[in-house]
Amino acid sequence: MKPRLVVIGNGMAPGRALETLFEAAPDAYEVIIFNAEPRVNYNRIMLSPVLSGEQSFDDIIIHGDGWYEEHNITLHRGARVTQIDREAKTVTSAAGITESYDKLIIATGSNPFIIPCPGHKLHGVLAYRDLDDVEKMIEFSNKENSSAVVIGGGLLGLEAAAGLRMQGMDVTVLHLMPTLMERQLDPSAGYLLEKELSSRGIKIMTKANTKEIVGTDCVEAVLLEDGTKLKADMVVMAVGIRPSVDLAKEAGLDTGRGILVSSNMQTSDPDIYSVGECVEFEGNVYGLVAPLYEQARVLGMHLAGEADHAFSHSETSTKLKVTGVDLFSAGDFAEGENREEIVFRDAARGIYKRLVLEEDRLIGAVLYGETSDGAWFFQKIKESAVIAPEERENLIFGQSFSGAAPLDPMEAVAALPDDAEICGCNGVSKGKIISAIDKEELTDIAGVRACTKASSSCGTCTGLVEKLLAWKLGDAFEANAVPTVCSCTDLSNDDVRRLIISKELKSIPAVMQELGWKTSCGCAKCRPALNYYLVSSWPGEYVDDAQSRFINERVHANIQKDGTYSVIPRMWGGMTTSNELRAIADVVDKFQIPAVKVTGGQRIDMLGVKKDDLPAVWDDLNKAGMVSGHAYAKGLRTVKTCVGTDWCRVGTQDSTGLGIKLERMMWGSWTPHKIKVGVSGCPRNCAEATCKDIGVICVDSGYELHYAGAAGMHIQGTVILAKLQTEEEVLEYSAALLQLYREQAWYLDRIYKWAERVGLEKVKEQIVDDEENRKALYARFLYSQKFAQIDPWKERASEGVSSHEFKALEPAE
Amino acid sequence: MDGDIIATKWIDVCALEEIPVRGARRMKWKGLELGLFRTSAHEVYAIDNECPHKKGPLSEGIVHDTGVTCPLHNFVIDLPTGLARGADEGCVKTFAVEVKDGRVLVEVGA
Numbered sequence: 001m002k003p004r005l006v007v008i009g010n011g012m013a014p015g016r017a018l019e020t021l022f023e024a025a026p027d028a029y030e031v032i033i034f035n036a037e038p039r040v041n042y043n044r045i046m047l048s049p050v051l052s053g054e055q056s057f058d059d060i061i062i063h064g065d066g067w068y069e070e071h072n073i074t075l076h077r078g079a080r081v082t083q084i085d086r087e088a089k090t091v092t093s094a095a096g097i098t099e100s101y102d103k104l105i106i107a108t109g110s111n112p113f114i115i116p117c118p119g120h121k122l123h124g125v126l127a128y129r130d131l132d133d134v135e136k137m138i139e140f141s142n143k144e145n146s147s148a149v150v151i152g153g154g155l156l157g158l159e160a161a162a163g164l165r166m167q168g169m170d171v172t173v174l175h176l177m178p179t180l181m182e183r184q185l186d187p188s189a190g191y192l193l194e195k196e197l198s199s200r201g202i203k204i205m206t207k208a209n210t211k212e213i214v215g216t217d218c219v220e221a222v223l224l225e226d227g228t229k230l231k232a233d234m235v236v237m238a239v240g241i242r243p244s245v246d247l248a249k250e251a252g253l254d255t256g257r258g259i260l261v262s263s264n265m266q267t268s269d270p271d272i273y274s275v276g277e278c279v280e281f282e283g284n285v286y287g288l289v290a291p292l293y294e295q296a297r298v299l300g301m302h303l304a305g306e307a308d309h310a311f312s313h314s315e316t317s318t319k320l321k322v323t324g325v326d327l328f329s330a331g332d333f334a335e336g337e338n339r340e341e342i343v344f345r346d347a348a349r350g351i352y353k354r355l356v357l358e359e360d361r362l363i364g365a366v367l368y369g370e371t372s373d374g375a376w377f378f379q380k381i382k383e384s385a386v387i388a389p390e391e392r393e394n395l396i397f398g399q400s401f402s403g404a405a406p407l408d409p410m411e412a413v414a415a416l417p418d419d420a421e422i423c424g425c426n427g428v429s430k431g432k433i434i435s436a437i438d439k440e441e442l443t444d445i446a447g448v449r450a451c452t453k454a455s456s457s458c459g460t461c462t463g464l465v466e467k468l469l470a471w472k473l474g475d476a477f478e479a480n481a482v483p484t485v486c487s488c489t490d491l492s493n494d495d496v497r498r499l500i501i502s503k504e505l506k507s508i509p510a511v512m513q514e515l516g517w518k519t520s521c522g523c524a525k526c527r528p529a530l531n532y533y534l535v536s537s538w539p540g541e542y543v544d545d546a547q548s549r550f551i552n553e554r555v556h557a558n559i560q561k562d563g564t565y566s567v568i569p570r571m572w573g574g575m576t577t578s579n580e581l582r583a584i585a586d587v588v589d590k591f592q593i594p595a596v597k598v599t600g601g602q603r604i605d606m607l608g609v610k611k612d613d614l615p616a617v618w619d620d621l622n623k624a625g626m627v628s629g630h631a632y633a634k635g636l637r638t639v640k641t642c643v644g645t646d647w648c649r650v651g652t653q654d655s656t657g658l659g660i661k662l663e664r665m666m667w668g669s670w671t672p673h674k675i676k677v678g679v680s681g682c683p684r685n686c687a688e689a690t691c692k693d694i695g696v697i698c699v700d701s702g703y704e705l706h707y708a709g710a711a712g713m714h715i716q717g718t719v720i721l722a723k724l725q726t727e728e729e730v731l732e733y734s735a736a737l738l739q740l741y742r743e744q745a746w747y748l749d750r751i752y753k754w755a756e757r758v759g760l761e762k763v764k765e766q767i768v769d770d771e772e773n774r775k776a777l778y779a780r781f782l783y784s785q786k787f788a789q790i791d792p793w794k795e796r797a798s799e800g801v802s803s804h805e806f807k808a809l810e811p812a813e
Numbered sequence: 814m815d816g817d818i819i820a821t822k823w824i825d826v827c828a829l830e831e832i833p834v835r836g837a838r839r840m841k842w843k844g845l846e847l848g849l850f851r852t853s854a855h856e857v858y859a860i861d862n863e864c865p866h867k868k869g870p871l872s873e874g875i876v877h878d879t880g881v882t883c884p885l886h887n888f889v890i891d892l893p894t895g896l897a898r899g900a901d902e903g904c905v906k907t908f909a910v911e912v913k914d915g916r917v918l919v920e921v922g923a
Contacts, residue, residue, distance in 0.1 A: 178834060187853050334854035335879045337893030521835065521853045524875040524882035524889070547835040551873040551884040559884055563870040804831060808839040809849065811826045811919075 002030045005303065006091055006099050008081045008247070009107030010035035012044055013276030013292045015062055017105065020300025022071055028304060031073045032099045034091065037130055038078035040064060044130070045289055048322070051134045051163030074099075084251035086269060103271055103303065106248050106259060110241035110277035110287070115151065119213030124234045128160045129241075140234040141167035148172070149222045149232040151210055153180040155320060157238035158197065162322040164236075165202050172230055173197070174208040174222070176239075179509065184318045184329040186520055188345075188352050189368040191509035196325055196350075243278045243285050258285045263310035265299040275299045281311060288316045317378045319371070326367075328374035331381040332356065333364030335520070344396045345516045352513060353396055354520065360386050362395070373398030413467045422468065423454035423461045433465065437472050444477075445469065463490050486525035488517050493529065493746035500537050508534065508545055522548075529747035532634065535670050536742045539784035546802065552632035555805050556792040557614055565614060566607045567593075568631035569621050570667065573641045573659035573679075574602030583624030587617055601638030601676065603629055615806050618793035627791040630667065634748075636675045639663040640688065644681035644698070653698035655681035658727050662696075665731055666738060668789040669781070672745040672754070675738065690718045693751040694734050703730050707737055708752040708760070716752055719760060722768050736767050736774045739781035823911070823918045832857065832917065837872040837881065842921055847908060848872035849917065850892050852879055857910045858892035859919045865890075865903025 007014045010033050018031065041063040049055040068075050079093040084104070092098045112127035114120055124140070126133050137160070140146055146169050150161045153175025165171045173180075179190030180197075194204050209225040213235055222230045243258035254260040254268040258280030265273045275295045277287055286292055294311060301309040317330035333356045335341070344353040351369035355362060355377065361384050365377040376399040380387070387395060418431030436442060436451045448454055448465055455462045469477045482492040489496070496515060505511045508530050512522060522530065527548035534542040546554050557565035571580070584604055588596055594608040609617055618628075631637060639662050642648065644655030659679040666675070678689030679696040688711075689695030695706035695718050702725045706718035721737065724730055737751075740763065745754035755763055767774050795801040824842070832838045832851040839862055840847040848862035848871045858879070862872050869885030879892045889898040895907040909920040 182855065334856050335852055336856060337879070339879075519878060521877055523877045524887065527875060527877065547833055547876065550875065555873075559870075559873060561867065561885065563868070563873075804833065804838060808841045808846070809827050809831070810841045811824045813843065 002028065003102035004100060005029035005031050005103045005105070006101035007031065007033045007105045007107060008084075008091060009033075009105075009109055009276065009278075010037065010041050010075070011107055011109050011276060012041065012062065012289065013109075013296045014105055014107035015041040016293050016296035017107075017275055017299040017303070018071070018073075020297050021303045024301060024304035024306060029103070031071065032076070032101075033068075033073055034076045034079045034081045034093055034097075034099075036078070036080040037132070039131065040068070040075070042131065047128070047131065047134050048159040048163050050131070051137060051160065052166040053163075054166075057131060081247060084247060084272075086251055086272075089271070101271075103273065105299070106253075106267070106272060106274040106278065107276045108244040108247055108278045111244050112237060113240045113242055114237050115210060115239060117210055117212055119215060119219070120237075122213055122215045122219045122235075123217055124215070124219035124232075125213060126234060126236050128156050128236055128238045137164060137234065137236065138167060141169045143233065146170070146233045147231055148234045148236060149174060149230055150236045150238060151222075152236075152238035152240070153177070153204065153206065154183065154238065154240070155181060155318065157236070158193075158320060159322060160236050160238055161202050162197065162200070162325075165200055169234075171201075172203040172205060172232075174210060174224070174230075175204070175206045176209060178206050180204065180206070181320070184366075185327070185368075186333060186354060186366055187509045188354070188513050188520060189327065189329070189366050191507065191513050192350060192352055192368045193320075193325065193327060195510070197322075241277065241287055243280065245278060248274065248278070256280045256283075263298070263312065264302045264307065265295055265311060266302075273299055273303075282313055284313050286316070288318065291316055315378075315381050317374065319374070326369055326371040328367040328371040329365065330374070330378045331362075331364035333366050339363075341520060342392075342396045343518060343520060345513060347514045347516055355396055357387065357392070360388075360392075362387055410467065410471055413464070413471050422464055423452075428452050428454035430468065433468055434472060437469065443469070443473060462495075485529055486523055488519045488522050488526050489515065490518075491515055496530070497533050497537070497744075500533050506534065506538050506542055508548060532670060532672060532747050536784070540787045553634070555611070555614065555802070556628055556630075556632060556796065557609070557611075558632045560607065562608075564608045564610055566605050566631070567609050567614070567617055567621075568599065568603050568605045568629040569626035570629040570663075571603045572663050573639055573656050575656065575660065576604075580624055580626060583621060583626065587620045590620070591617055593617075599631070599638075601631075602640050603631070603638060605631070612806055612808070615797045615803075619797035622791070622794050622797055628793045633670070634673050635668065635670050636663070636666040636677070639666075639677040639679060640692070641679045642681045642686035648681055650684065651681035651698070652700050653681060653703065655679045655687065655696075655698050658696065658698070658703075658730060659687075661727065661731060662734060665735060665785070669738065669742070669785060670788065671738065671742050672747050673750045675751070677734075691715070692718065694737065696730055696734075702726070705730060705733050705737075707763075708755040710750060710752045712750075714752075719755075721764065732774065732778050733767060735781045736777035737763070739777040739784075740766055742781075742784075743777075821920050821922055823920050826917045826919050829855065829857065829912055829915050829917055835876045837874070837876060839870070839872045840919070845921075846870075847919070848881075849910075849919070850876055850881055852876065852892075855912075857912055857917050859908035859910045860890065860892060860895050861905040863905065864888050865897060865905055866901070871905070 043060040043062050046060040079097055081091050082094045083092045090098050090100045112129050126136055148164045148169045148171050150157045150173045153173050161171045161173045179187045180193050211225045212223040214221040214223055219232055219235050222232050245255045245259050248259045249255045259274040259278050261274050261279050261281055265275055267274050276292050298309045298311040315331045320327045338358055340357045342355045354366045356364035362380045367374055416430050420430045422428055422430050433452055433454055440451050442448055455465045484490055485493055503514055505514055511530050531545050531548040551559050557567055591613050593606045597605045599605050639659040641656045641659035645651040675693045677694045678687040678692040680687040680689040681698045689697055691709040691711040697704040704723055705721045707721050709718035710716040741751050741754055832849055835853050837848050837850045840849050846862040847859050850858045862870055864871055864883040866888045869883040871881050873884045874881040880889050882889050888901050891898050895905045897903040911918045
């Protein structure tokens with residue numbers, strides 16, 4: 001009699017193991033399979049095309065009924081094994097079928113992880129693991145106007161979302177992390193994927209933490225931690241899988257995260273093997289098909305008596321199976337010591353490629369939009385092949401370019417054919433640019449932009465156009481003298497600002513991808529600049545990125561040389577009360593603040609506050625009615641005033657009152673650099689308004705509005721923008737001026753620098769001469785203030801915002 | 814001179830989620846202050862939380878690629894090696910870190 005081989009599980013891994021076995025030793029065993037699902041072996045990784053309707057179940061069957069007959073396999077369908085008796089060497093199903101074994105394979109696969117939030121047991125909460133799930137999903141999608149929420153923006157969740165969308169459902173994906181598929185993709189590729197899926201009508205919400213699934217019997221909605229409520233008829237949980245080990249554990253086999261196996265797939269009982277997603281090998285568990293098939297091959301050969309095959313851990317690669325999305329990742333693409341990255345971006349075509357090299361070997365690759373070289377890169381990663389320096393130059397261009405000698409950039413431009421497209425956005429060829437340079441006698445990039453439109457849209461071809469100019473003109477060409485934002489990009493601040501608006505870029509990864517950033521996540525110079533440009537361009541829409549803010553703006557206090565902070569509450573127009581002073585005195589005593597100083601901007605500075613104390617200090621100040629003075633911000637600092645007509649015998653207007661009105665209007669706004677304002681009640685100028693960013697000098701006939709002063713490293717008196725009659729006009733003109741500066745200046749340029757660069761006349765034209773424009777600027781300023789005038793101290797002192805900032809981690813000893 | 818560390822041990826510090834992406838946390842341990850940094854690729858590095866230049870608290874800096882820019886005077890410290898990048902000179906002590914099952918473990922002197 002032949003030995004009996006019993007298999008628990010009828011998935012792809014045991015199926016492949018049996019194929020290998022039958023090939024190597026066709027009649028060695030009598031095979032009995034228990035399948036918890038009521039069907040034959042099918043290709044589980046092709047469930048997504050079934051869900052989307054692009055394939056049917058029949059298309060994805062691996063082994064039809066005939067295969068089981070041909071190999072005399074007994075297949076128990078719908079039979080879930082509940083017990084293994086290692087003494088008696090038998091297995092028993094829930095319904096009581098018992099089979100004895102000589103050799104046993106446990107291939108129980110994995111279980112989907114269901115987040116145990118309230119409502120997770122409601123009808124309509126599904127996993128995405130087998131055909132039953134898919135059939136239920138399709139049933140839901142057949143209802144009219146049905147909507148689905150998919151929890152999990154990983155491989156499975158996104159495939160489910162795309163499939164459900166193709167079935168006509170309204171789909172929202174909730175993902176806990178900031179970018180999609182963060183385990184396989186870096187943020188740039190994650191951004192491109194998010195953009196593509198959004199364009200298909202799938203709503204993506206990142207950093208979304210599910211609080212509750214709402215409903216009485218059936219799912220009705222999903223409630224997020226932040227209070228957002230999403231209507232849903234169905235919730236798909238696709239947050240991850242866990243090896244299914246319970247059966248093996250109960251049988252007393254060694255388990256960790258998965259069932260522990262040796263390199264020939266034997267468990268701690270030599271007659272019992274395990275294969276597939278339930279397995280743990282050298283600390284690794286596997287969810288992708290390639291290593292599972294490799295395990296299956298090793299197991300099949302071992303059962304056939306060929307013991308010299310061993311499974312070893314190797315890198316895996318990932319592809320997303322969503323029609324029309326080309327995405328590939330393999331290996332380890334994290335940054336690290338001795339690692340270098342090669343990044344290629346083609347914004348016009350939506351292509352992103354990133355290779356990670358360690359020493360001289362390729363260890364990881366992320367490809368988006370163009371993945372034809374994925375297999376080639378993957379091979380290099382698996383082989384751990386040495387990449388020669390000359391090969392490295394062209395490595396990113398893939399197989400067809402490999403081995404070619406690197407071209408001198410100038411020769412490369414010269415070698416391009418005339419019909420080579422230089423500017424993808426506007427379809428401008430090399431020939432067209434060259435003939436424009438000749439005919440119009442162009443000498444700079446601005447000329448080429450004006451005549452051909454090349455490099456005038458996304459700007460990523462600017463470098464190439466400059467090379468063409470240099471090649472054509474030789475020494476006559478002077479490269480663009482405008483500085484770039486930083487060495488992460490070839491674009492100037494103006495270009496970046498313009499493109500953020502015209503291309504509607506609304507996140508830092510979006511800017512970096514679309515504008516071809518040369519680094520994967522920028523530097524300490526460009527990140528705060530981009531964050532500001534986005535804040536000022538998209539009020540109410542852009543979500544501020546705390547990690548791209550300098551520490552002072554991140555924790556709303558000024559860091560001092562010893563790592564403590566200074567705290568300066570706002571004193572509107574320099575006015576204060578006995579209550580405020582008493583509260584400040586109390587705070588100083590309570591928190592033993594070592595120094596208190598009156599600032600040059602008519603406020604009180606408490607110096608030497610410990611970071612951990614900041615929220616409590618703010619809380620006490622808040623209780624006395626005081627808010628942040630933004631003394632740390634690229635924003636409105638102080639409005640310095642003199643006492644004006646209320647008290648002064650020579651005062652001409654209510655300078656204090658006007659100062660307070662200006663401060664109330666302007667506080668909280670983010671600007672390219674700090675803003676200091678002064679209002680003097682007469683030309684004697686006690687508030688020193690004529691060296692401020694914006695200054696008002698009150699005169700008998702009204703108000704002189706000044707701007708562009710400076711009293712720092714650079715000292716400069718103001719110039720007069722306009723002479724005005726009423727306080728209302730002062731507010732309107734100064735807000736319009738501030739808004740124009742917010743919209744046009746480069747990050748870290750004070751008003752005087754910006755005015756110098758664009759020209760005082762130009763500023764005047766836009767504010768004084770053009771009433772419509774002034775009123776529009778004023779309206780835009782007031783609109784953006786709706787989102788900016790929130791006291792950051794209160795948020796942190798009593799609403800728990802950024803609490804991690806103020807508490808050090810203190811692990812138990 | 815530092816005394817010889819005769820033994821080290823791994824301590825469980827926090828969940829990975831407790832460190833912001835492209836951000837940092839301070840960690841206090843037996844009178845030491847460490848900075849724990851999490852890169853955009855979700856790797857975690859631990860170094861002495863003191864810039865070799867003028868003792869700036871590095872955990873308060875902006876984190877980019879595998880470096881951090883000191884908030885006081887813009888020294889850029891390479892997190893894996895602890896060395897100052899570019900023309901600047903200096904280095905800080907690094908600590909081994911492992912992220913296991915979503916927990917951050919740091920190797921410190923026992």
